[in-house]
Amino acid sequence: VVTARLTKACPINLRQRGFLRVAGCSENLKLLQLLIRNPKEELRELAIVFVDIVFDAVSHHHILRGLKQKEVDPHIIHLIKNMYKNNDTCIT
Numbered sequence: 001v002v003t004a005r006l007t008k009a010c011p012i013n014l015r016q017r018g019f020l021r022v023a024g025c026s027e028n029l030k031l032l033q034l035l036i037r038n039p040k041e042e043l044r045e046l047a048i049v050f051v052d053i054v055f056d057a058v059s060h061h062h063i064l065r066g067l068k069q070k071e072v073d074p075h076i077i078h079l080i081k082n083m084y085k086n087n088d089t090c091i092t
Contacts, residue, residue: 002076009070060084 039046
């Protein structure tokens with residue numbers, strides 16, 4: 001529900017796969033293979049850059065402010081704000 005409502009205010013890139021009910025990363029991997037194939041067969045140079053903004057790298061304040069600027073429903077903003085409260089991550 002939250003994703004559906006956020007998508008109206010903040011359109012998601014068609015290549016986005018995280019946090020969505022889609023085929024996962026297999027489609028993006030196939031696309032990457034296709035992009036690599038031609039230069040490899042023709043012995044041409046190829047440079048690929050992956051840019052991933054780590055969610056924790058963006059301040060929660062900025063995310064909430066951006067949602068307000070996009071006029072996202074205040075109830076949804078409140079739900080997202082509550083998800084940040086007392087939230088810890090442990091990587092083992």
